[in-house]
Amino acid sequence: MATFLYKLGRFAFRRRRYVALMWVALLALAIGGAASAATSTSSSFSIPGTEAQKAFDLLDQRFPGSSSDGATARIVFKAPSGDKMTDPAAKAEIKKVSGELTDGSDQIKSVSDPYATNAVSKNGRTAYVTVAYKVNAMALKDADKDSLQDTATAAQKSGYTVEIGGDALQAMPETGSGEIIGVILAGIVLVVTFGSLVAAGLPLLTALIGVGIGVSSITALANVLDLGSTTSTLAMMIGLAVGIDYALFIVSRYRAELAEGREREEAAGRAVGTAGSAVVFAGLTVVIALVGLAVVNIPMLTKMGMAAAGTVAIAVLIALTLIPAMLGFVGKRIHGRKARKAADAKKADLTKAGLTKDEAPEAKPNMGTRWARFVLRRPIWVLLVGVLGLGAIAIPVSSLEMGLPDDGSQPTSTTQRRAYDLLSDGFGAGFNGPLMVVVDAKGSDDPHAAAAEVEKKINSLGVTSAVYPAAFNKAGDTATITAIPKWGPSSTQTEDVVHSIRATAPGLKSSTGAEVLVTGSTAMNIDFSQKMNDALLPYLALVVGLAFLLLMIVFRSVLVPLKAALGFLLSVVAALGAVVAVFQWGWLGSLFGVEQTGPIMSMMPIFMVGVVFGLAMDYEVFLVTRMREAYVHGERPAEAIVTGFKHGARVVTAAAVIMIAVFSGFIGASDSMIKMIGFGLAIAVFFDAFVVRMAIVPAVLALLGKRAWWLPRWLDRALPNVDVEGEGLRKFTEQAAESSDPDDKRELISV
Incomplete structure (x- = not known):
């Protein structure tokens, strides 16, 4: 592989104008497709294999036309102290609001009458009007949203408290200025690392091109593939982070090759052949982790993973082709002016002293060298501090509670949250999370008697505050019963209510012949969380197993991949502990x-396992391949660790800081899911890069010594040799350099 990538790097360097033009053309094509595509809408949400989804599918069959993908709004009214919503003035106000809404929009399907639909609280102080739209929230015109808000504001002037719930006011997630700040911080880190604006600009430019192609492609295909609004945000988050990192490693290795005295084209080829090999395998681990989300069998999650994996694949291809092409354009400016002057002065001093480059005095050890030697002196202490520290941070995971966000998780400053609270106060805590009990009475002799028996049974459980009468379809063979739990939608008691009703289903079927299913948004959330829990271990086994095999091929070792996987588990559990402490307990929440x-969020654990594993293996590959390279070339295990840190610690540190900056930029997002993902990934990268890879990994390798690179002979013969450490490349270039055959020289520079 290293030899092939070496040739590819040299080809891209020589044909830089064609390569650059190709990527620019792809970017223009993707942007053009995104611009001409229809406006993105919310993706459908389904959970195959669950009872809640089975009930929804049954309702679509038995109640044709009743389900709608249109947006809904609940306008909640609360009368002033001493007044009631049943007063004539209140009725007149609600009639006025309903009339204004109906007359002001052609997208409204219906506006309910709270006095006809029993939408007035028992104490008479709270009532709500349900507005159903013909289109979903993303396709709803801004004028209709403004009209809805203006109508509510006008009603407030009459002395009523008026808030708006539902999804009609839902908007595309906003990341605010945090995303821009993250990119700026990444640029600053690159400037400090390289000491050159040109060298710092290359990773940023190429990463933005890759993200532009990926996100524009997702936007262009959003309606065709039914992609959600968060899909492009996730792809942007991961694509930007890995795009900068992969380019950083190629550029850094290129500068190191130049420092060895190689010509620019040769240096580009060697940089892609060596660091590029690490980029390929690091990218593969990320892609495996993201594509592996398909095993969960939730279409939304599968599409998010596939889209992000595609963006990562683009980042890898850009690092291998566009980066060497851009290196051909920048010339000597890849080094800063100060660095170029220092190099010229050093070369002049050596010439004056009559010394060759190899005879030059050894440079002062850098920070990575000093840190590696410190760990080698105290490996046990470093290992204990790292493991115990992450273990302590992981303690909150024992209190992990999972669910899906609803209006109750919105900030109290939003009208959606205030409407949620008004409904809870007026109609009970469970009103915002009603359960829909579906009675499939096709196999019953008396469907109405069967539905009545189900109602009676639910009431006898004593876990609901209200059970509404059954509503039958036209055929009279299927009914829906709405049950209001006594507790809020996200409480564990409500989960017990769902399980209690479902536990009665077998008995009811045997006595009435009707099948009973529980669905609704609350039941859907419960089933979603359970599906996530059930899929976590199989997913973990699949992803870690495939990546373990991949790393075994890369490092020609059994213990190094094992150590990498165990270190990842430690960092991801610690990161989940931090997420629980901040978002569930509220520590440092402000x-x-x-x-x-x-x-x-229910998908957070499995999502973090997938994404963080891929990103964690990036640093493992980049850092340890340099150690493996030194070990293969004859250095002792301890010396190889120092060499790996000497050449890789500074770059890995910069890459981790950049990735943390990019992910942290999404913490300022308006969407709670994006905010949580941004924080979780940022803290996970911090733990994995600086505690696991920079401390625990060298400590373990120091304790293992030569045993770290042990591989059974039969397994060594069975595994393919991909030559990540560049041994085959070194022999190839040496033979080509010694050969006088013009064909060999042409082979050296051809792909």
């Missing part, structure tokens, strides 16, 4: 803009 604590 610092990260967390206005409302609550359960952790």
Whole structure:
């Protein structure tokens, strides 16, 4: 592989104008496709294999036309103290509001009458009007949203408290200025690392091109593939981070090759052949982790993973082709002016002293060298501090509660949250999370008697505050019963209510012949969380197993991949502990803009396992391949560790800081899911890069010594040799340099 990538790097360097033009053309094509595509809408949400989804599918069949993908709004009214919503003045105000809404929009399907639909609280002080739209929230015109808000504001002037719930006011997630700040911080880190604006600009430019192609392609295909609004945000988050990192490693290795005295084209080829090999395998681990999300069998999660994996693949291809092409354009400016002057002065001093480059005095050890030697002196202490520290941070995971965000998790400053609270106060805590009990009475002799028996049974459980009468379809063979739990949608008691009703289903079927299913948004969330829990171990086994095999091929070792996997588990559990502490317990919540604590998003654990594993293996590959390279070339294990840190610690540190900066930029997002993902990934990269890879890894390798690179002979013969350390490349270039055959020289520079 190293030899092939070496040739590819030299080809891209020589044909830089064609390579650059190709990528610019792809970017223009993707942007053109995105611009001409229809406006993105929310993706459908389904959970195959769950009872809640089975019930929804049954309702689509038995109640044709009743389900709608249109947006809904709940305008909640609360009368002033001493008044009631049943007063004539209140009725007149609600009639006025309903009329204004109906007359002001052609997208409204219906506006309910709270006095006809029993939408007035028992104490008479709270009522709500349900507005159903013909289109979903993303396709709803801004004028309709403004009209909805203006109508509510006008009603407030009459002395009523008026808030708007539902999804009609839902907007595309905004990341605010945090994303821009993250990119700026990444640029600053690159300037400090390289000491050159040109060298710092290359990774940023190429990463933005890759993200532009990836996100524009997702936007262009959003309606065709039914992609959600968060899909492009996730792809941007991961694509930007890995795009900068991969380019950083190629550029850094190129500068190191130049420092060895190689010509620019040769240096570009060697940089792509060596660091590029690490980029390929690091990218593969990320792609495996993201594509592996398909095993969860939730279409939304599968699409998010596939889209992000595609963006990562683009980042790898850009690092291998566009970066060497851009290196051909920048010339000597890859080094800063100060660095070029220092190099010229050093060369003049050596010439004056009659010394060759190899005879030059050894440079002062850098920070990476000093840190590696410190770890080698105290490996046990470093290992204990790292493991115990991350273990302590992971303690909050024992209190992990999972759920899906709803209006109750919104900040109290939003009208959606205030409407949620008004409904809870007026109609009970469970009103915002009603359960829909579906009675499939096709196999029953008396469907109405069967539905009545189900109602009676639910009431006898004593876990609901209200059970509404059954509503039958036209055929009279299927009914829906709405049950209001006594507790809020995200409480563990409500989860017990769902399980209690479902536990009665077998008995009801045997006595009435009707099948009973529980669905609704609350039941859907419960089933989603359970599916996430059930899929976590199989997913972990699949991803870690495939990546373990991949790393075994890369490092020709059994213990190094094992150590990498165990270190990852430690860092991801610690990161989950930090997420629980901030978003569930509220520790330092104000610092990260967390206005409302609550359960952790159900997909967070499995999502973090996938993404963090891929990113963690990036640093493992980049750091340890340099150690492996030194070891293969004859250095002792301890010396190889020092060499790896000497050449890789500074770059890995810069890459981690950049990735943390990029992910942290998404903490300022308006969407709670994006905010939580941004924080979780940022803290996970911090733990994995600086505690696991920079401390625990060298400590373990120091304790293992030569045993770290042990591989059974039969396994060594069975595994393919991909030559990541560049041994085959070194022999190839030596033979080509010694050969006088013009064909060999042409082979050296051809792909």
